[in-house]
Amino acid sequence: MLLNCFKVCLLLFYIEYASHIILESFGQILELDEGDVCKRTLDNSQPHHICRHLKDCVAVHESLKKRNYPRICSFVGFEPIVCCPSYNKVTPTTSKITLTPSKSGTSQYAAKMCNEYKKLPFDFLSLGFHEVNKNQNKNLNEAYYKEFPHMALIGYGDSENSITWDCGGSLISNRWILSSAQCNKSGKSANFARWVLLGLINTDWIDDKDRQANLYEIEKRVLHKNYRPTSMYYDIALFRLNREVEFSENIRPICLNSDHLFNPTEVIATEWDQNVTVYSNNKKQTKILQKSMLSTISENECNAVYSTGVNKQYGIQISGDSQICTKYVEDTCVLDTGGPLQVKNPGGEFTTYTQIGIISFGKSCGYPGVPSVYTKVSAFISWIEENVWK
Template identity: 40%
Template sequence: MMSFRNSQCIFMLFILCITRLGCCTPQNIDKVASTTSVPTVNKSTSIETYSSAEMCEKYSELIYVKIKDPILLPSQEDHFIKFKDCRIVVPLITNGTLADSKEFPHMALLGYTKNPKDNAWACGGSLISNRWVLSAAHCDKIENSLFVQWARLGELNYLKDTDDARPKDYKIVQRVVHPNYKPPLLYNDIALFRLEEDVTFSAYVRPICLNADPNLKLTAPQKVVATGWGQILHKGPVSPDLLKVDLEVIPASQCKSNYASSAKSQLPNGILDDSQICAGYARGEKDTCGGDSGGPIQIPHSDYTCMYKQIGVTSFGKKCAEENSPGVYTRVSKYIPWIEQIVWPKSG
C-alpha cells in the first residue's frame, strides 16, 4: 500500500522513505477550522493572468545586486554596476549533501503548531511568488485534521542560528487544494498556500521558476535535484540541515510496471504520465522519503543563471531507496493554468 512522503513527528525526513501520514500529535497544535478554497479552473475561463514564464523572467533579476561604481571620481555622476549574489549549481554527490547558503532560496518548511517557535515541521514546499508557496495537497493537513499554519523561508539548519541563513516564519492564511484531489486516490496531489504578508526578496529568499512546457523531454538517465530536510539514510538519524540529492528520471513504462500491482483504491489507472513523474534509481541507492512531501524536484534553468526550474512536487512512493521503488512526483506543467489563475491574476 502506498503512503505519502509526510511527517515523522517533528522532523522532516530526507532520503525519501515512505511513512504513513502522521505518527504523533505534537503539543501546542492549533486545530484550525478549514477555510480552504478550491476554485475550479478550466481552459475556457476568461480570467487574464500573468504567465509563469513572465514571472520567471522577472524573478531572474533578483540574483543581481547593484553597487555604486567604485572607480568613479567624486565629481562624476553616480553609476551603478550589477553583480550576482547567488550560489552556482555544483555537481551533487552520492546520498545527498548539505545545501549551500543561497543555493535553494525558494525552499519552504511547513509547520503545524500554533506557535512557530515550537513548530512540528511535517512537509516542504517552494516559494513561487511574493505570497504563495507550492506544495502537495496531502500537506494541507496531517493527523487529526491539523492544518498547515506556517511557512518558514530562508532556512538552512533549523536548530542553529550560526549558519549563513536568514529564516523568517510566515503565517499561512489560505490553503487552496486542487479540486480534483480526492483521497485515497493519489492523483492531483498539489496545493497552494497563501502567506499573510508579502515576502521581501533577497539572495536568501526568492521564488523558483515553474516548468510550463508539457513537452519538456525528461528522459532517463537525466538527473533532477531533490531538496529537503530530514533523514540521511533509510531508518537512519534525521538531519536538521537542508540537503540536496540527485535523482534519475525513470522511464514512464518502467514506473508503470513498478506500480502495476499497487492498490487499486489508490491508483486505479496506474501511474499517469501526463500528470506524474517518477524519479530515483532502479537499484535504490537514493530517493526521497517521509517529511519531504510537497518539496520540489528541479533542474537548473537553461535560460537564467543561478535559477532552478521546478518540474515536480514530491508526492508518494513505496519504501525509501529500495530497488524498483521510485518516488512519484506531481508534474507541475500539467497544473500551470490552475496555478496562474490563483497566483498571478491580472486586475481589472
C-alpha cells in the same frame, strides 16, 4: 441504466451499513481520517489497511454482499469511511487520469514572472557553506546556503513555540507557496498547515531574529478540487502567506515549467532530511536541506514497477499526463512531501531553477526498487496562474 442500478445498490449498502453501525458498533468508530492507516499487518512486507470511502473499496463491497461489515474509520456526511484492505483493486475513481496538456508558450503569467525573477541580483561570491548531513546512510548531498533560495519549510502547531516541520514547498511568488495537497494536514493531530519558514537550510539556525524576518503564517490554503487522499492524483496545493515576502539573495521564487513537452532526463530533488542528535536526556531533531541528483523514467517503466507485488498497495496507475517518475536510487527514501523537482535554468544563473514537479509519493524505506512519483507542474499551470496571478 447500469450506472443508475449501481448507484441504487450503493445507496442501499450505505443505509444498511449505517444502520448496522448505529445499532451494533457505534462505540467502535476508529476516529481516523481518510488515508490514515487503520490496521497494521504483522508482516512488514504486506501493506497496511487504509481508511477509504466505501465507494472506493472494492474489497468491502464483496464483504457487504456476505453481510460481513468492516470497521468504520469515520463519516463524511452520511458516507462511511471504512477500514479497507490495501490489496483493494483499482476502481474508476483511482484509474489513470488524462489531462489536456498545456502547449508551450500558452502561459500568460508564469513565464513572464520567471523572467522577472532571473533579474534579481545575486553575488556568486556570497554563496554560503553547506551543512553536513550526519546520516551517512542517505545518498544525498548537502545544499549550500543560498543555493536553493526558493525552498520552504511547512510547519504545524498552534503557536510559534510548538511548530513541527513536516512538509516542504517552494516559493513561487511574493505571497504563495506551491506544495502537495497531502501537506494540508499533518500527523495524527490532524493540524492544518499554518507556518512557512524561508531563507534557511537548517532548523538549528532559527532564533528570534529569524522568526521575525523569515517566519510566515498561512492565511489561505487552496487544494485542487479533484484531490482525494485515496488516490494520489491532483496532489497539488497552494498556501497564501499572511504578508508579502521581501526578496533577497537567500529568499527568491522559483520559475514554473509551462511546457508540457519538456521532459528532462536529469533532475534535482531538494528535501528537508532529518538528523537526530542524541543528548544525555533527550533527542534533538534537526531538518537540514539536501539535494538529490536523479534520472527520470518513462510512464511505462514506472507502471511496470507499481503493478507488481507489494507495490499494488498504492492502487493507482501512474499517469504520464499529470505525474513524473524518477528512477529508484539506493539508500534514499521520499521523506519530504511537497518539495520541488527542478532543473537548473540555462545561461549561468546559479540560483535560478525551473520547477517541473512536486514530491508526491514513492518508496518508503524497506521497499527497494520503487520509483518516486511527482505531480507534474505543467499539467496544472493554468490552475496555478488562476489562483496566484489572476
